[in-house]
Amino acid sequence: MTAGAPTLGKFVLRILLWLPPCFAAWYFSSHYHAAVVGELALLLVQQFKSGIVSALEHPAINLVFVTTLQVHPEPGMTALLLPEVNPLLYTYGLAFFLALMLAAGAKWWKILVRRRCTSALPGLGHRFRFPGTSRGETRPGNFSAGGFARLAQ
Amino acid sequence: MLRFFILFAAILATLFAAELTQPVQNAVVLPWTAALTRISAGLMTLFDAHVVAAGKILRSTANGFAVSIEAGCNGIEAAIVLIAAMLAFPAPWKYRVAGILAGLSAVQVLNVVRVISLFYLGQWNMKVFEWAHLYLWQALIMLDVLIVWLVWIRMLPPTSSSATPPAPPGEGARRATAI
DSSP states (O other), rough: OOOOOOOOOHHHHHHHHHHHHHHHHHHTTHHHHHHHHHHHHHHHHHHSSSSSEEEEEEOOTEEEEEEOOEEEETTTTOOEEEEHHHHHHHHHEEEEEEEEHHHHTTOOHHHHHHHHHHHHHHHHHHTTTTTGGGGGGGSSSSOOOOOSOOOOO | OOOHHHHHHHHHHHHHHHSSSHHHIIIIIIHHHHHHHHHHHHHHHHHHTEEETTTTEEEEEOOOOOEOOOOOOSSSHHHHHHHHHHHHHHOOOOHHHHHHHHHHHHHHHHHHHHHHHHHHHHHHOHHHHIIIIIIIIIHHHHHHHHHHHHHHHHHHHHGGOOSOOOOOSSSSTTSSSSO
16 A cells, blocks of 8 residues: 555545535536537447437527438428437536546546546447437427427427 | 457347346336335325335326336336446346346335435426436436446455456546445
């Protein structure tokens, strides 16, 4: 053991002390890292099914993937599938991870590099949770932003 | 280290896949979730007579507030992560079994605390409930898993493996037999 290295108890205490500021930083910067995660998810989706997502909307914190998939809920009605996800459900690990790194006294460049790496994982989550969170919305003509879970003629 | 990660990922994937199957749901997940509900309700009735449990639903007869304990809130996922970490790590089997049993108890005790705290947080403020439910408690449960695993590693006999274990961050490669 190196001199001055923390015991397990001190390490846990440090994590608990770092968690509140890390969660605060994560939450208040969520708009920015959610955008990064959304772009990564979009990139992944395009790799597997090019053209299936025509736009990525970012109302508030949520991410809305505007797909080209059409459904016909009723005769004469056409709806586009707009899966919507709350990226915070998948990125809370960033705050936890940051608290772990800071508690362990990791170097700043390592924290930044590893955060870059881990931010790719929530993107995978969005990619594979698509069907579970999808909903229909009519978008006749163009794909302008606005309107949620609405089916109109 | 590489062997550990490969084994960990493989066991994790296997256990998560098994958890999703109907037989495991019927034999383990649903009965455990109902038991967790009853245990939580039993503890809460010690200080709150208005709590009732029905299946996986906890309800307050005082104000009608109810929560349903769903997959992800029953501590089984956290238990799977812990089991995978202990099975993947080189250790004698008796230590693995003891570690898994003790670890599962630690995870489930904290999970009961989570359920009870969320039940009352929800009656107080739904925004705080959502925040604690979706983000904070998830991290705390995983922290619990990490702590249990680190404590277990420290209790392993030094001769249990020729492989160098991943030491707790900031502690170099030293292993102690006591906490």
